[in-house]
Amino acid sequence: MNPYIAGILLGLVLIASFFVSGRGLGASGAMKSSVVAVVNTVAPDYAAQDAFYSKYVQNGQKPLKAWLVFEVLGVLIGGFLSGAVSGRLKLGIEKGPRITDRRRLILALAGGLLFGFGSQLGRGCTSGSALTGMAILSSAGFLSMMAIFGTGFAVAYFFRKNWI
Amino acid sequence: MGPLAPLEIISGDWNLFLALIIGIAFGFVLEQAGFSSTRKLAGVFYGYDMVVLKVFFTAAVTGMLGLLYLSLFGWIDLNLTYVNPLYLGSTIAGGVIMGVGFIVGGFCPGTSVCAAAIGKIDAMVFVGGIFLGVFLFAELYPLIESFYMSGYLGSPKVFQSLGIRMGVFALLLTLVAVIMFIVAEKVEKFVNKGA
Secondary structure, eight states: OOHHHHHHHHHHHHHHHHHHHSSOOOSHHHHHHHHHHHHHHHOHHHHHHSTTTHHHHGGGOOTTSSHHHHHHHHHHHHHHHHHHHTTOOOOBOOOOTTSOHHHHHHHHHHHHHHHHHHHHHTTSOIIIIIIHHHHTTBHHHHHHHHHHHHHHHHHHGGGGGGTO | OBOTTTTTSSOHHHHHHHHHHHHHHHHHHHHHTTTTOHHHHHHTTTTSOOHHHHHHHHHHHHHHHHHHHHHHTTSBOTTSSOOOOOBHHHHHHHHHHHHHHHHHHSOOHHHHHHHHHTTBHHHHHHHHHHHHHHHHHHHHHHHHHHHHTTTBOOSOBHHHHHTSOHHHHHHHHHHHHHHHHHHHHHHHHHHHHHO
16 A cells, blocks of 8 residues: 555554544553453462552452453454555565574563563553654654654664574 | 534543544545655655655644644634643653654554555564554653653744744744655655656
């Protein structure tokens, strides 16, 4: 799809999200809810008294009954449907031409770990903090966008062999 | 009239149901835009494919202008919408860590879910990494908490921070985006000519 048309459609989805729920799109928040739910199931006493988890489980809150959890389930379905209509459903690993599958998977794990940690510290990821924050004109959104992409450009040179 | 859920025009259960529908549209558009491909995503940092920049800034500007006009027409009350709070230290540090995560892993959380949905194994591993990273943050939270809460400046809007009017800022951001699109198209042509 033409990237500018895709961008306009994405912007319209973002507006719909604000109009319906008063908040924008997100992704990392759903992963946080999942981690909280797992810890709360495995070790409920620990979750109830821990400084981080207790924020999301007090007063009988159900961590998985959260707006972003439903939204990200939708992303999974929507991505699958799009892949199906465009003939892109295929198990496989995508990587730069000069690295092994093993290296790609280790880097993917490390990148995910950094993103998971950073999204909690920064109170949201590329969708929830940067994109949504920019649309609602929040200073935090602009700062977040500049920090993410600025750092990406600043360190890209050192990781070039993984991609080109 | 809007936002519907905060004004209790729709119930909490309807809000969750519509979250699913909005998510489906979000995932469908991300995948159609090519964001399920890690090499396309990484392209923005090397100039061989600028699709991330084009889609991201078109979406941000569309969202911004849409919300401004809806607010001018009185269709949405922007005092009831969520505005990300600004904590200087953790916003910047979190962004820097995410930036490194982007170039190392080749996805962000939303795009990794999308790519995992069409069968990309590297994306599934990335999602697993996110769970580990969140868990690590949660376990280290007592050590991080004071930094996490430092530099709190409320939930300012960017035009207030810059001391200019909202409409002026919106016009400037739109112009900056158009200039970036022109530059992005030229960079793409230049980089791919050499290859």
